[in-house]
Amino acid sequence: MGEGNGVVVLPLHGELSIEQQSAALQPDPHGRRRVVLATNVAESSVTLPGVRVVIDSGQAREPRYDPNSGFSRLETVNISQASADQRAGRAGRVAEGWAWRLWPQSQRLEPQRRPEIAQVELAALALELAGWGSDDLRFVDPPPAGALSAARDLLQRLGALDTTLAITPLGKRMLALGTHPRLSAMLLSARGEEERALACDLAALVEARDPLRSGGDALAARWRALAAFRQGRMSADAHRSGLAAIDAAARQWRRRLRVEVPPPREPEAHRLGDLLAHAFPDRIARQHPLDPRRYQLANGRMARLFDDSAIFGEPWIVIPELRFEARDALVLRAAPVDEHYLRQQFPQRFSSQDAVRWDAGKRALSAQRETRFDQIVLESKPAGRVDPQHAAAALTEAVRDLGLEVLPWSESLRQWRERVRCLQAWLPEAGFPDLSDEALVDALDDWLRPAFAGKTRLDALGEDELSDALKSRIDWSQRQRIDQLAPARISVPSGMERRIEYAHGQPPVLAVKLQELFGLADTPRLAEGRVPVTLHLLSPGGKPLQVTQDLRGFWERTYPEVKKEMKGRYPRHPWPDDPWSATATHRAKPRGT
Known part of the structure; x- marks a missing residue:
């Protein structure tokens, strides 16, 4: 709250206490003019008495899914036209007023806000639905299917859902904590009071803004700055307000979990990463054997370190924050994790299996015996003969990578495909399938993979087999209609086709x-x-x-x-004056006629 020249400045947002919010909703007891600095909470049904002027920035802080961190965080975005109208209406609640809009008149706003469910991470919602035992709810705006599927995949990694997507006992305990499932999984994994207190610190750290000015990718540096702050020491590189907020959030977590002891003064080297592995199982990563600055993640993606990374050389890390880019993601925050701890805590994620892949250089399949941690290949040895059972899947993936042109297309099959594509456009109501490149690649497992059964080479697939595989996408009655509606050949008056x-x-x-x-x-x-x-x-x-x-x-x-x-150029061919009644022919006139 600020005062001066008979004016009082009051904030109004959701994190204020009830008393502070009430002060903004009441007339000033001393009759002073009030300036209320408000977030979107002022767009609710409350009325601010005496407001005659609204100054609208045209922006708002709204939740958005941040793929870098895996959480939904507040971002500053442009408001919708509906919000602008509502804000302007604040100036006219009790009397005529003014609304000053701080954006160009030429700027066009979206008519309405996008529903929050369409732009946030849905792991918490998916866990709630699993806890209720059903997702048969009539949403005003249904959750996007892709986002909900990704959320359930994460919950399975966290151990909150089983293979049937039913909630597990751990999932029920996570749900009871009432926070993001990632954090719940980490908090519940901690053993002993001191480790639980450390988990509370990490929960506060990963949700907060970076408290260090210089950045860097070592999460341990943030925790050490927090520990120093608690002991009354401040690094010149740290934001006091940021550390104070993180400390307050950690204390709140300790109260919720009834943790009576403080965190350790100096944890063991891998202790932070070992805890974070329970929150980010998909972001556990192993150093690439040929490039020490690259890491392979458990979800199959690759990530790279900054040139001046503080964690360079660590064989295993867990990455709570990274920036997704076209080739390799960039590690923003990470902590080392102990491989022995991973084997102890996640034994089911270590496996040995035979893998068959397409070798683009040799243009052939290769069989490997692989030891893995999720999608991370720890060891790979030649497995000898290619197993035909796995070969079909590998050959299908090879086509997905190389493109449909590597298949043995005959000219007649190319034309048959084009006839179907044309009919799909000309007669959309007839129900002919989409045979575009994109549709065929998306459905390779359905139509092409069965044709590779028993084969270990791409060139083992014949033209007839490809034709049968492609035509299997259309039932017999529709195939008959293709010949009727778009024939390959047509009879002309000369009697020829x-x-x-x-x-x-x-x-x-x-x-x-x-x-x-x-x-x-x-x-x-x-x-x-x-x-x-x-x-x-x-x-x-x-x-x-x-x-x-x-x-x-x-x-x-x-x-x-x-x-x-x-007529003069081709005298042996007919050029009748009346083509309507002339006899059609594909031959020249006999010589001498």
């Missing part, structure tokens, strides 16, 4: 010699008459004379000029 060329997004093309169409008045049409064929009318020598979708107009307007030009 000519091929139609199909390409998705383009009209079908029939290239045919002009003499073969004598007597045909109108352009052929496909797909129940919806799509005209584009005619490439050719000379007797196969050269293009005209491209048209209007055959009738060609006979009426263009043919006389073509006849005049071509």
Whole structure:
């Protein structure tokens, strides 16, 4: 609270005590003018008496999922038009007022705020649903399926859900703590009063803003700064207010967990990381054997250290905060973790198995006997002969990486695929499947993997087998309709069958010699008459004379000029004055006629 020149300045936000919030909601007892600095709490139904002027920054602090930390954190974002209207209305609650908006008039705001459920991390919600025993709730805005699936995957790693997605006894204890499942798992993993107090410190540290000015990636440096603060010593590199807030949060955690002892003055080297491994099991990482600055994470991704990293050389680390980038994520905060501790605490995550992969250099499959910690390969040895049972999956992944062009496409199969794609666009109500590259790659396991059964090489798949695999995506009755609606060949008046060329997004093309169409008045049409064929009318020598979708107009307007030009060049071919009634032919006239 500030005062001066007969004005009192009052804050209003959700973290204030009830008494402090009440002061902002009451008229000043001394009749002074009030300035209320408010967050979005002022957009609730409360009325601030005497407010006649609103100064709107156009921004708000809203929860957003932070993939770097794995938590939802407040971010400063632009408000919606609905919020701007509501804020302006504050100035006119009790009398006419003014609203000053601190953004350009040309700036366009979103009409409404995005629902919070669509932009936050959902692990806590998923745990609540599992605790209730059902997710059959009528949400106003349903949670995104991808975010909910990722949340459940995390909860399984934390031990809160079993393989059937039912809540476990540990999950029930985590739910009772009422905090983020990551933190709950860590707090419940601690053994002994001193370790539980240390876990409270870590819970406060990972949720807080960085208390150090210089940054750096060692989480231990933040904890040491906190320990020094408690002993009355302050590093020039630290923010006093930040450390005070972290200390207060840690004390609150100790009260909630009924921890009576303080944290240790100097924990063992791996103790911080060992605790954090229970909160971030997906971010346990092992140093790459060939590049000491790179680490492979338990979730399969790669991360790299800063050039001046304080944890360089550690064989195992846990990473509570990293920045996701296109190739390798960047480690922002980490602590070393002991491999012996991981083997003791997570024995089920260490495994040995045979793995079959595509070797791009040799263009062949290779079999390896691998020892792993989740997705981290600890040791790999040649396993000899490739097991056909695993080969189909590896060959399918090879196609996913190399692209569909590595498959043995015949020209007829390419055209069949294009016919289906065209029909999907021309007759959307007919229900033909999507055979685009993206759709086929997404569904490789469904249609292609069975065709690789028993094979150990890409080139072992034949054209006929590929054709059968692709066509298996369409039932027999629909396959019959393809030939009816988009035939591969069409009969022309000369009595011959000519091929139609199909390409998705383009009209079908029939290239045919002009003499073969004598007597045909109108352009052929496909797909129940919806799509005209584009005619490439050719000379007797196969050269293009005209491209048209209007055959009738060609006979009426263009043919006389073509006849005049071509008759002398191709005298042995018919050029009748009346193409409507002439006999179509694919042959030249006999010599001497």
